[in-house]
Amino acid sequence: MxxxxxxxxxxxxxxxxxxxxxxxxxxxxxQTHPYVGMWVTEDGHVRHELLPNGRYDEARGARKSAYQGRYAVTGNHIDYWDDTGFTADGDFIDGVLHHGGMILYREP
Structure with a gap:
């Protein structure tokens, strides 16, 4: 026992x-970097929110929270780890996020 x-x-x-x-x-x-916040494609179809706790929430069209996971920013580079195991990355260039063939702009 x-x-x-x-x-x-x-x-x-x-x-x-x-x-x-x-x-x-x-x-x-x-996260305390300047990239925390909402990023959207020009047509508004993809909405990518970088949360201050190191998580992200991505909506696509009418589908809220289509993808969620964690992220890390190093300089102007961002790495993503989706909760399903998918990984991706991107770069912030001149105030624009280039990610997975998409261009996302900071939402005011």
Missing amino acids: RRRSLLHLAGATLASALFHHTSAEANMNT
Whole structure:
């Protein structure tokens, strides 16, 4: 019985450590770069919101939250990791986001 209690305690400790690490990581990764906000294609079909918590939410046409995931900005380069496992990247050039063959403009 003692072994089972120790395993339970170890599991709870590990779960707690992972939760606190993830929470701390999320707080540390709060994005403060100037690219946080909404980016849209000229026709408004694709709306790509870069959230300050390092997540993004992309809408396509009438489909809200068509794609979601995390992102990281290094200089003028952005890397995306979609929640489904898809990866992509892009570059901010002269205030315009070039991503996946699309050109997105900052929404005022």
